[in-house]
Amino acid sequence: MVPAALRRLGTLGLIGLWVLVTGGLLLLLALSVQNSMQFSRLQAWILLANVIALVAISVLLARKLIELVRAFRAGVPGSRLTARTVAIFGSLVIAPLIIVYLFSLEFLNQGIDSWFKVEIKQGLTDALDLSKSAMDVRMREYARSTQLFANRLADSPPSNWTEATDAQRVESGALEVVVFGTLGQVLAASSAGVTATNLPRASAEVIAAISAGSLYWSLEPLSEDDYLINTAAPIATGPGASEGRFVVAQYPVPPQLSRLSEAVQHSYSQHYNLTQQREGVKNLFGMTLTLVLLLAMLTAIYGAIYSAEKLVRPVQDLIAGTRAVGKGDFGTRLPLPSRDEMGFLVHSFNDMTKRLRRAREETTRSQLAVERERERLSIILARLSTGVIAIGHDLVLRSANQAASNILGANLEQGVGQPLSALAGENARYARFVGEVTERLARGEEEWREQMDFEPEAAGARVLVCACTPLPGDEHAEDEPAAQGGYVIVFDDISALLQAQRDAAWGEVARRLAHEIKNPLTPIQLSAERMRRRYLAQMTGEDAQILDRATYTIVQQVEAMKAMVNAFSEYARAPDMKVTKFPLNALVTEVADLHRVQESAVRIDVELDTHIENVEADRGRVRQILNNLIVNGVEAVENVPGGHVVASTRLESVGSAEYATITLTDNGPGFSREVLGRVFDPYVTSKPKGTGLGLAIVKKIVEEHGGRVEADNRPEGGGRVRVSLPVTDGSRQLVARERRAEPRKERA
Amino acid sequence: MQFRRAHHLTSLLLAALLAIGASAASRADVLDGVLEVSSAYVKPEQGVFQLFARITYPVNDDIRVALKDGLMLNFDLDVVVSRERRFWMDETVAEYTLKRELLYHAVSDRYVARDVDSPNIDQRSFATLEEALEALGTVDAWPFLLSPQLSANRQYRVSLRAGVRRGRLSDTMRVLLFWTDGWHRESEWFSWSLQR
Numbered sequence: 001m002v003p004a005a006l007r008r009l010g011t012l013g014l015i016g017l018w019v020l021v022t023g024g025l026l027l028l029l030a031l032s033v034q035n036s037m038q039f040s041r042l043q044a045w046i047l048l049a050n051v052i053a054l055v056a057i058s059v060l061l062a063r064k065l066i067e068l069v070r071a072f073r074a075g076v077p078g079s080r081l082t083a084r085t086v087a088i089f090g091s092l093v094i095a096p097l098i099i100v101y102l103f104s105l106e107f108l109n110q111g112i113d114s115w116f117k118v119e120i121k122q123g124l125t126d127a128l129d130l131s132k133s134a135m136d137v138r139m140r141e142y143a144r145s146t147q148l149f150a151n152r153l154a155d156s157p158p159s160n161w162t163e164a165t166d167a168q169r170v171e172s173g174a175l176e177v178v179v180f181g182t183l184g185q186v187l188a189a190s191s192a193g194v195t196a197t198n199l200p201r202a203s204a205e206v207i208a209a210i211s212a213g214s215l216y217w218s219l220e221p222l223s224e225d226d227y228l229i230n231t232a233a234p235i236a237t238g239p240g241a242s243e244g245r246f247v248v249a250q251y252p253v254p255p256q257l258s259r260l261s262e263a264v265q266h267s268y269s270q271h272y273n274l275t276q277q278r279e280g281v282k283n284l285f286g287m288t289l290t291l292v293l294l295l296a297m298l299t300a301i302y303g304a305i306y307s308a309e310k311l312v313r314p315v316q317d318l319i320a321g322t323r324a325v326g327k328g329d330f331g332t333r334l335p336l337p338s339r340d341e342m343g344f345l346v347h348s349f350n351d352m353t354k355r356l357r358r359a360r361e362e363t364t365r366s367q368l369a370v371e372r373e374r375e376r377l378s379i380i381l382a383r384l385s386t387g388v389i390a391i392g393h394d395l396v397l398r399s400a401n402q403a404a405s406n407i408l409g410a411n412l413e414q415g416v417g418q419p420l421s422a423l424a425g426e427n428a429r430y431a432r433f434v435g436e437v438t439e440r441l442a443r444g445e446e447e448w449r450e451q452m453d454f455e456p457e458a459a460g461a462r463v464l465v466c467a468c469t470p471l472p473g474d475e476h477a478e479d480e481p482a483a484q485g486g487y488v489i490v491f492d493d494i495s496a497l498l499q500a501q502r503d504a505a506w507g508e509v510a511r512r513l514a515h516e517i518k519n520p521l522t523p524i525q526l527s528a529e530r531m532r533r534r535y536l537a538q539m540t541g542e543d544a545q546i547l548d549r550a551t552y553t554i555v556q557q558v559e560a561m562k563a564m565v566n567a568f569s570e571y572a573r574a575p576d577m578k579v580t581k582f583p584l585n586a587l588v589t590e591v592a593d594l595h596r597v598q599e600s601a602v603r604i605d606v607e608l609d610t611h612i613e614n615v616e617a618d619r620g621r622v623r624q625i626l627n628n629l630i631v632n633g634v635e636a637v638e639n640v641p642g643g644h645v646v647a648s649t650r651l652e653s654v655g656s657a658e659y660a661t662i663t664l665t666d667n668g669p670g671f672s673r674e675v676l677g678r679v680f681d682p683y684v685t686s687k688p689k690g691t692g693l694g695l696a697i698v699k700k701i702v703e704e705h706g707g708r709v710e711a712d713n714r715p716e717g718g719g720r721v722r723v724s725l726p727v728t729d730g731s732r733q734l735v736a737r738e739r740r741a742e743p744r745k746e747r748a
Numbered sequence: 749m750q751f752r753r754a755h756h757l758t759s760l761l762l763a764a765l766l767a768i769g770a771s772a773a774s775r776a777d778v779l780d781g782v783l784e785v786s787s788a789y790v791k792p793e794q795g796v797f798q799l800f801a802r803i804t805y806p807v808n809d810d811i812r813v814a815l816k817d818g819l820m821l822n823f824d825l826d827v828v829v830s831r832e833r834r835f836w837m838d839e840t841v842a843e844y845t846l847k848r849e850l851l852y853h854a855v856s857d858r859y860v861a862r863d864v865d866s867p868n869i870d871q872r873s874f875a876t877l878e879e880a881l882e883a884l885g886t887v888d889a890w891p892f893l894l895s896p897q898l899s900a901n902r903q904y905r906v907s908l909r910a911g912v913r914r915g916r917l918s919d920t921m922r923v924l925l926f927w928t929d930g931w932h933r934e935s936e937w938f939s940w941s942l943q944r
Binding site for chain 1: 817818819820851853854855856857858860871873875879914916
């Protein structure tokens with residue numbers, strides 16, 4: 001990049017060089033016009049150089065003008081201002097130049113015309129006539145002298161002519177006197193410089209005049225301001241007769257007369273020459289003047305364009321900068337043109353863009369912070385086990401987190417922007433939730449808190465704790481729905497919590513029962529057996545029967561109570577698993593065989609998945625699961641003709657974990673609607689003999705293994721309980737971690 | 749629109765060319781008359797080729813009046829010797845111009861003819877214009893070529909052209925008056941093969 005100062009210096013240098021060259025050329029042209037003789041050879045070149053300079057500046061100017069017109073038509077910023085400035089500058093320069101030019105041209109033409117006035121020519125003509133008269137007088141005198149000499153020769157014999165010729169030359173002051181014969185031969189001659197081989201000859205016009213019998217004289221101009229007077233006269237042989245002999249004599253003209261006559265001749269000829277060149281001189285001067293005008297004018301216009309561009313360039317920069325700022329580019333920095341007002345303006349602009357850039361950077365930083373906060377909040381909401389949804393006043397879903405979708409069983413994240421009611425589908429839980437929310441908001445209740453109980457489903461009853469709070473917002477922010485306010489609804493599925501509470505309560509009850517009831521049972525049983533041993537043998541008859549029946553009843557009921565207390569104790573027992581690797585299918589077959597051995601009309605079938613090999617679990621507790629499930633199924637179909645229980649196994653993959661699923665189906669009456677949601681709760685049973693702890697223990701063991709259990713009714717009739725256990729201990733750990741991450745995921 | 753503008757420009761150019769042509773045609777009137785090289789030959793004399801020629805120059809009252817007003821006329825005789833080539837343009841071997849001038853001497857009432865290039869400016873005067881032009885149109889034994897300038901076994905051609913133009917004009921003025929000056933005319937070339 002060339003520094004601005006260097007560029008400016010170069011531009012000034014070029015301008016100075018141009019002024020010097022054109023000025024010098026114009027000066028040379030003026031000098032050559034004034035003194036055309038001196039510059040005669042160079043004049044054409046000087047003229048050509050000026051024309052080249054004119055063409056050069058014309059080309060440059062044309063290029064500038066074309067650029068200006070194109071920019072004007074294209075609407076380039078600043079082009080109109082440039083054009084206006086050029087027009088003003090040009091008018092200010094051109095008008096006075098043209099006026100001066102026209103006056104100068106007129107003055108020049110009149111001046112040149114005045115050189116050729118009539119008086120001058122008349123004076124020259126008079127001077128010429130005077131010279132001719134003076135010469136004529138002299139010629140006539142010499143002609144008469146020659147005539148007299150010819151007459152004397154006519155009277156003298158030819159033998160004396162040579163002597164007479166010499167005498168005549170000396171007497172008359174002639175340069176040369178020659179006597180010619182009839183055939184043009186020289187009869188006598190007298191001349192200082194004439195030799196025999198260099199004799200003068202009579203010219204044709206002399207011979208013609210002599211032939212006519214006339215006297216001849218003429219003035220012969222010589223070079224170098226000198227003249228000769230030629231005279232000739234016939235030699236008469238008688239009155240009015242001639243034999244063709246004649247005398248030719250040459251006389252000098254006095255130097256003074258010759259010089260003056262030559263001066264008159266020169267002036268006369270020169271005047272004509274100038275007169276003939278008058279138009280040319282006018283053209284030459286006019287052309288010189290026109291060249292000067294054009295060069296000055298075009299240079300001035302070019303200078304006007306250059307100056308206008310230089311003046312407008314900062315304005316163009318400002319316009320471009322303003323547009324850039326308008327488009328959001330605050331990094332624009334304009335070059336400082338000078339230290340004048342324009343420079344101050346540009347400096348202010350640069351300062352403004354700098355401030356704007358800083359402000360925008362601040363805003364960007366703030367926005368980034370907000371964005372980060374929003375992302376953080378989104379992450380928190382996504383990881384939150386509590387469902388959170390935001391809706392507008394028009395009940396359109398604005399946002400929802402993953403937990404909300406999980407809890408309500410609907411894909412809310414995909415339904416953002418849609419009305420809440422449109423996302424219900426066949427999801428009864430979600431429909432109930434939306435109904436409750438809509439109803440409360442319709443009643444004008446903007447802030448409320450409520451617990452919602454949902455109908456029991458396959459996985460049990462659902463209880464949600466729901467809270468609604470209005471969101472502040474700007475009602476005028478039409479373009480930003482999120483800023484228009486609305487409501488945020490926070491809800492939590494406390495079903496598991498309640499279940500856990502119930503489980504804990506039942507565990508406590510079981511533990512207390514086991515502790516408080518089991519202790520007195522043994523003394524009661526022992527006492528009853530002691531009474532029976534001591535007194536039954538001593539009694540007879542009816543007393544003995546009563547004692548026997550009573551003690552038997554006591555012992556039996558105590559045994560039953562012991563069994564019940566043991567069951568409770570088992571339920572309340574703290575988890576202490578002994579995980580081993582064992583073949584599940586073999587265990588299922590073994591437990592099923594045990595129950596087949598017992599006398600029962602119920603058919604027990606086993607359907608095993610051969611893909612299942614070993615599972616890692618507490619073998620004893622799995623055996624208890626199988627035992628409880630088979631007992632539960634057999635008891636369910638005991639009174640059903642053709643009762644049939646099927647224990648099946650299957651290997652399933654859920655996510656990254658593998659499960660061994662054990663399914664017990666029967667063809668009994670199935671679970672009643674009342675207990676379906678609570679079959680895994682303790683002491684919930686539909687059988688008269690059941691303790692209500694079988695499935696509760698199953699559920700407890702399954703949870704201890706990280707598995708899940710479900711109970712439902714088969715469409716074709718009968719109940720179905722499905723237990724899924726992680727195949728490996730690793731899978732169990734993985735499931736445990738996933739459940740910690742998604743604690744609200746439904747569990748059995 | 750473009751076509752109309754181009755057509756207008758073409759019309760202007762045509763008009764300018766016609767005006768120039770008319771100007772060139774009108775200027776020949778002042779030198780009206782026969783202007784030709786009537787005869788010419790070359791005579792070798794001791795290794796020097798001498799030119800003998802007769803040129804007819806125009807004579808009319810315009811010339812006479814202008815000369816008497818002070819006009820000086822230049823009479824140039826251009827001689828070009830070129831080597832003839834069969835398959836290419838001829839090569840110019842020598843090129844000379846015999847310069848003469850004619851003026852009317854008002855004081856003596858005579859026409860003065862001069863050989864400009866002769867060492868002592870050979871000057872002669874004549875009573876009439878016809879005599880002066882006859883003298884100007886006579887070239888006798890003008891040495892213009894030396895035999896060493898020519899190669900043996902080559903054919904050469906001599907060309908003559910006579911021209912008349914106004915004298916005493918600076919080059920610039922001559923350029924300026926080129927289109928308006930009628931005092932400028934040239935004859936056709938007169939050519940013949942050089943015999944050695």
